[in-house]
Amino acid sequence: METLKKEKAKSEKKETLRISGAEAIIHCLLAEGIELIYGYPGGAIMPLYDELYKFQDKLTHVLTRHEQGATHAAQGYARVTGKVGVAVATSGPGATNLVTGLADAQIDSTPMVCITGQVPRELLGSDAFQETDIIGISTPVTKWNCQVTEAADIPKVLAKAFYLARSGRPGPVLVDITKNAQFEEFDFSYEPCKGVRSYNPYPTPDLKSIEIAAELINAAKKPLIVFGQGVILGEAEEQLKALVEKAGIPAAWTVLGLSAMDTEHPLNVGMVGMHGNYGPNLLTNECDVLIAIGMRFDDRVTGRLDTYAKQAKIIHFDIDPAEINKNVKADVAVLGDAKVTLELLLPLVNNNEHKAWHNVFKEKYKIEFEEVIKNDVYPTKEKLTMAEVLEEINIASDHKAIIVSDVGQHQMIACRYAKFKQTKSNVTSGGLGTMGFALPAAIGAKMGAMDREVVAIIGDGGYQMTIQELGTIFQNKTPVKIVVLNNEHLGMVRQWQELFFESRYASTVMVNPDFIKIAEGYGIQAKQVSERKDLKATVAEMMASKDAYFLEVRVEKEDNVFPMIPSGASVSDIRLK
């Protein structure tokens, strides 16, 4: 009798549902607010796919053409929505195909949960068909990973996975679920994860360090802000703008910080780093206070470290304690979510204008315009440049499009010349430099922002690394705009070969197929432009199209991207040609 009472009390306390592990995964995803996932089926994940079939009215699964495509699509989705992207794959090759996307999401702090099937528990370690140690393989490229071998563990592991992926500095999480755990039935109940005792995602800001930061900023004569993706991830765009405007500080951005601030804002002075703008790079070594916000001093940003901003006091705002003093020693470190720390900083900074200092940036811009920008955007030579294509897209989209770029020369051109009014609009593989990122990422970006135009800017090299995702666009009728800037070379490598390897073009010449026919084979409207007179109208036609559109622009074959800080050189050594 006693036991019976206890049993009853237990069942009344928690509402449970007796379901399979596979069905439980679906309920977990729904409970986390997930509506869209990307993936590819296979043996060890089939029980989950069977449930996806039953729940297709509640949870959309997009079949990509390769698991890597699923990860990049999930990343694109996450980057424009701020939500967690989800990718699903089977064991073995399905799982190993996720690795590039995981590494990309890890280094670019993108919230993503990957779910992989695994051979049944009793076959673990037997070298079973499609068995691979994906936990071991994915460890260095995940924020957290976990193998589940019984159904009862699924809810708490997935709850923790989503919590970890999105909280603090976001990142990718992989959950590997054995096939037996997907089949087993258990009493399901779900509770979202609210915390993990060994993990502090939001360090409490130290008011003293914020005060010292404010003092340094107020005393500065030549302050410079460099902001990164931390501003976007922390949704601190308004606070950044308020700080920039109140203190009158020129603000430059890293590749991943792009779009956090209107590119046309008068205090936005452009991009830092290897192919960034002349002014902010050069003046990094002239400023007296460098205020780094949500950026991690990547080597592509700093160039040679022992000559980087040595004259300046460095204030570093970041959420990740491991980033403080990792590459550049901070004089003041402010730990915390950028939105919170900037909010606290704002009332402490004085109104200022720094007019003379701004004029220095304007002068440098003039030099860069004459030497580089003019010839890039308004070329007088016969062949088309990549930058003029970007300029036409800017005009046709009124700076409102989401630009997804791949990796290489076109990426640097896209980041340099694309104009943005809205945050979360620049999607690119910054840290890992993953060629093949853009086409699948554009699919995810479009599905995450159906009301916006999504334009993928891709080189002829990277395009062919994930070209199979045209099939995903075809099947789902995803209205993305695909622009391939075709220079018949692996342009960035060719540029380095020209500059540093005496023009020995080892394996950088591409003999390309008929891209138009390929796109048309997938039912995608396609056009090629090779002359300037056709560019404007064709770009306008593409942007006006309601459907997917493929545009190949034949550009100058051996153009170089400038300015450039040669690898290992100081930001002061930035070259204009």
Add this chain to the structure above:
Amino acid sequence: MEKKWITISVYSENSVGLLNRISGIFLKRHINIESLNVSKSEIENVSKFTIVVYTTEDWVRNIVGQVEKQIEVIKAFYHTDEEIIYQESALFKVKSSLLFDERQIQNIIKESNSQIVTVSRDFFVLAKSGRRNEIEEMYQQLKPYGIMQFVRSGRIAVSKAEMQISALINEFNQ
């Protein structure tokens, strides 16, 4: 920057795969782990890694930052040799006949402060705890007589200063 011996202490949850995650941080930086010990700690259900490396303090700071960033790591510390009390343990397996035939063996046992763990007809086992150089010295002394087996543990260490872990855990529990 000068390289030195540094002991890293990591308090963590006891979970599968964490060792792999931590060792990967050293691997990525091409830094060799000179010694590693994992055991329970003074706190229930909290494990403690004791890792010894020979590298610069800059690298150690970087590594400790990355170690601490791992989700299941509660806190990580690093100390120089002066800041800790540390020991290693070693076992020596030696032929029993030596105990009777070689008078010097008995002197080595006495002078090294080692213990006889077991004696059987064929062999006896000596246990020695202490600093690595003390163990090394004993090894060199016994070597001429023939050592059947030798093993030395990783370093274990406690810090002279406090390592506040309980406070961190309590803070979370509140």
